[in-house]
Amino acid sequence: SQQGEEDPQALSIQEGENATMNCSYKTSINNLQWYRQNSGRGLVHLILIRSNEREKHSGRLRVTLDTSKKSSSLLITASRAADTASYFCATYTGGFKTIFGAGTRLFVKA
Amino acid sequence: DAMVIQNPRYQVTQFGKPVTLSCSQTLNHNVMYWYQQKSSQAPKLLFHYYDKDFNNEADTPDNFQSRRPNTSFCFLDIRSPGLGDAAMYLCATSSPAGKWNEQFFGPGTRLTVL
Numbered sequence A: 001s002q003q004g005e006e007d008p009q010a011l012s013i014q015e016g017e018n019a020t021m022n023c024s025y026k027t028s029i030n031n032l033q034w035y036r037q038n039s040g041r042g043l044v045h046l047i048l049i050r051s052n053e054r055e056k057h058s059g060r061l062r063v064t065l066d067t068s069k070k071s072s073s074l075l076i077t078a079s080r081a082a083d084t085a086s087y088f089c090a091t092y093t094g095g096f097k098t099i100f101g102a103g104t105r106l107f108v109k110a
Numbered sequence B: 001d002a003m004v005i006q007n008p009r010y011q012v013t014q015f016g017k018p019v020t021l022s023c024s025q026t027l028n029h030n031v032m033y034w035y036q037q038k039s040s041q042a043p044k045l046l047f048h049y050y051d052k053d054f055n056n057e058a059d060t061p062d063n064f065q066s067r068r069p070n071t072s073f074c075f076l077d078i079r080s081p082g083l084g085d086a087a088m089y090l091c092a093t094s095s096p097a098g099k100w101n102e103q104f105f106g107p108g109t110r111l112t113v114l
Helices: none
Strands: A005-007 A010-014 A019-024 A031-037 A043-050 A055-058 A061-066 A071-076 A085-092 A098-100 A104-109 B004-007 B010-013 B019-025 B031-037 B044-050 B053-056 B064-067 B073-078 B087-094 B109-113
Touching: A005 A085, A010 A019, A019 A085, A019 A104, A031 A061, A031 A071, A043 A055, A043 A061, A043 A071, A071 A085, A098 B044, B004 B087, B010 B019, B019 B031, B019 B087, B019 B109, B031 B073, B044 B064, B073 B087
Parallel strands: A010 A104, B010 B109
Antiparallel strands: A005 A019, A019 A071, A031 A043, A031 A085, A055 A061, A061 A071, A085 A098, A085 A104, B004 B019, B019 B073, B031 B044, B031 B087, B044 B053, B064 B073, B087 B109
């Protein structure tokens, strides 16, 4: 069964606004990762947060992790049209197996 | 630049006609993965290699097989493609010594089955 589920499924915002995506998962994890996928392309790793971390920043990205609620959020600040893509959370539980959620499709209007 | 390369980017095959997708990497990573991604869905792991050790996911159909002749190359063979096998196929790599299974993806091969 799918480990990660994301919310919302789709999000449309204006350039300059912040975008928040949420991910929930079911089992204990070693870490949680967020990936971006531009239309028809492969996935690009954005940021990784370990199970003992609560918040992490990378440029305009901020990720939080709440292991008690088994949830994570990705915040993109000051969004740009180039941020238009699908964003996937992925949980790593060991054994080289990473399970991806269904993704949030973000559309940033210029 | 070190990268993961997939060929071809687009593949059209006929129902039941065997097809092979290829992946190569210059990252020298031990682990290579094949994922299937259908439209608006999560990438689904089919199998992975750790060096020459092959690990098949329990729900991967027998129709899908893989070969890894050396560190750099990995192939996905679909023996008898059905219409339901039309999807994007993603190859990825990771290194056990790297960052907690951060994966590096190729651009994907979009498979069409006629």
